[in-house]
Amino acid sequence: VNGEEELMAAGRPLDGRSPSVKDVAAAAGVSLGTVSNVLNRPAVVSVATRERVERAMVDLGFVRNEFARQLRMGTSRTLAYVMLDATNPFFTDVAQGIEAAAERADLTLVICNSNNRASREQAHLAHLLEQRVQGILMTPVDPVAPWIGAVADRGVPLVIVDRTRDDERFCCVAVDDMLGGRLAIEHLVDQGHRRVAFIGGPSSLGQVRERYVGAQRAWIEAGLPAEDLVALPTSALSVTEGRGAGERLAGLPSSRRPTAAFCANDLVALGLLQHAIGAGLKVPSDLAIVGFDDIVFAAAAAVPLTSVRQPREELGRTAAELLLSEANDKDHVHQRVLFQPELVARASTLS
Amino acid sequence: VNGEEELMAAGRPLDGRSPSVKDVAAAAGVSLGTVSNVLNRPAVVSVATRERVERAMVDLGFVRNEFARQLRMGTSRTLAYVMLDATNPFFTDVAQGIEAAAERADLTLVICNSNNRASREQAHLAHLLEQRVQGILMTPVDPVAPWIGAVADRGVPLVIVDRTRDDERFCCVAVDDMLGGRLAIEHLVDQGHRRVAFIGGPSSLGQVRERYVGAQRAWIEAGLPAEDLVALPTSALSVTEGRGAGERLAGLPSSRRPTAAFCANDLVALGLLQHAIGAGLKVPSDLAIVGFDDIVFAAAAAVPLTSVRQPREELGRTAAELLLSEANDKDHVHQRVLFQPELVARASTLS
DNA sequence: TTGTATGCGTTATCAA
């Protein structure tokens, strides 16, 4: 009788849907619980039946249904990183650091790209909450957006990466942008520049503001007149915007034209550099350029780019570790980690 | 009695777990089915109760459990892209194209990074199958890996991006790498080069092989001796490997040293360029360089890089559209789409 | 060592 059932079960068609533990159980002639044991506590089941079940699994092409599994278990094994701009190598390096930490903890990392749009960010966040992810790392479009706090309020561990927000509800891992701005300006002043452009935007980006403020302070402390640090706002931190800024810079009357530019990131700096060279300017003698991030392409640029280096992978790794700490340690206390950037001087400022 | 129950329900603690439809129903004093209706067919429920339920939802901070939802529905609303190398701007551009198409179809895209490792790729794929994703796009480490066919056999729509494989089970979207290799070599021969290096690897990468074969054919057809197209294998397509290849190139006896290099991608080309400039070589007069992909940083390089351009976003978009077609159209027929690359000549080869 | 029964949170089918 048992054998007959087995044959019938094995022959039963699955009409398109993928085989479940129940199907495997039927095919192997065992109970559903035994199949589950094979999956989760193989030690507890006899070798003979285990082999029979495993055989049935491969025959049927059984694949665990993660939804059912995690519905039952109540928690998922995935981490998420909501990235600000997937085309910026800085963030992909941060993601590498996160991924390394996630892999060590045997968690899967899914990466979402908000592409600098608050609406996308919000949509991703909502989706991730519905997915009951273990935790979320994010580089927000705007760190003070209310929905970020809402995530933390729901009890989902959250870590802000490369931004800060004075909030008791989550950890932040960032780089001291104000110091970065200071380093850039001190270097340019050291090199003898007395009129400098700050290029970057939009000013809604906190890191742009902070880099600018750091630059301003260093400028004032050097005893230079405030109006000689001229801000050229851009609408994004991209190569294209950098090129555009180059045009506007060239359009300034020579009396007011800066001899150096501090760009809010390397993409802008590379765009500016590209435009400058195209316009026949010599870098650094006609125009010195400092970038920010020290992405891998900065050193390979037309003129190797002086840049403010951030510890990219370490940023990601640390953020992931804080997230895991929050998820696992009952007495985790939120921290605000601030890394120190360092200036890497190259040909774009060294005459 | 009803009011009393409502109060009791509202007061019931959730001991940490997030509120479910049941909790919402209790808090709103309605049945579970009504809550579900509010979520899925709001038109069918009266305004008064709907508002009461919605109020209860925000009060409790209700968030749909995607696991339960999709367990019930049988299918998820997510697409996945298993990327080969997240730090290569080429692939992030492809991902942008995919994402655009996914967004239009109201699907969420999750990005996984195999980081050039077959084991990671396999792990990601297994996880995605367990997640019951609607479909998978991937740029495989090795297109003939058996587990790729296994995915298709399970009935999960799959599209190979930027690689080809002669297989009836899925679509491929790629660029004619052989033509790309041909274009690069024809251009270099046009420029008068008679000894050229092909730099790239590992040769297990089909696209490296194809670009090489295309180069070889064009070389032979130009009537040049086969041994004057010298292959310098690398162990990866990275900036670092490009620099290393530069050293090996410099180490060749001058009689056998090529006057030009065709690199299997732009990262290698940028590394080579960096090394060449560091070694005091003039590009292109001492060494001409052609890259592949035309990533955004190619034009901004130390010497703007001649490169073979691929339609990156279009590649991604087309792949995603084929995937959606396979997922939705009953009579979808698998296709092999091959885009034509084009050579973009810049200073690194133009004297 | 194996089988049975229950529930996770949701949607869908009924009946009321």
Next chain:
DNA sequence: TTGATAACGCATACAA
């Protein structure tokens, strides 16, 4: 218009 109830596939406590 609403409420009761049955799956979805899995893991587990408990019974055998």
